[in-house]
Amino acid sequence: MRNIIKLFLLSALCMAGGAQAAKLTMDDKVARWPRATTDEKIEFATRMGKAFSSLAPGLDRNYFIKCLEETANIGNPGDIKLEEAVKMCVAVNKPPSEE
Template sequence: MHARDLTFVLGFMVFLTGAAEARLSVVDKISTYRRAPPADRLDLATRLGKSFSALSPGLDKEYFLRCLEETANVGDPRDIEIEAAVKLCVAAEGADPSK
């Protein structure tokens, strides 16, 4: 996936989530994700999966749930935005040698 495609998809996600105040969006901090209710985490992963699965079938809801959970619980990511974590997840999926 090209950086331009990733930027477009993430920008589109910000646009889609701008009107919904209670929903997690890619501009929230990963620390907010960590404290969010499971339903909000699932909602975000579902939206990400719908946006990215067309670009790569492995980038589905389950993948984003697992990857964002791991990112949120490793180290101290308090200042990282979810957008940066999503970029890491996308890059990691493309680099996975088991694929």
């Protein structure tokens, strides 16, 4: 009986842990982006949009979703982290400097 209860509790814990969406972090590899859920991608891109929209209004959630999709799906991202990809996305969106 004890073993059945232990097995039930263990399976309940595993199911509860699996139900939570894993957040994308800056330390994740770009190669994880295509395998992430839509909710994970939107949540990550929203965080980046909130962090960088003060630099330029165009750096919003939609921009980061598009840029990271292109970065992850064109070529071989290798071991590039999302942090580096975000930096590249910000860099290519910089307005030309005034001289």
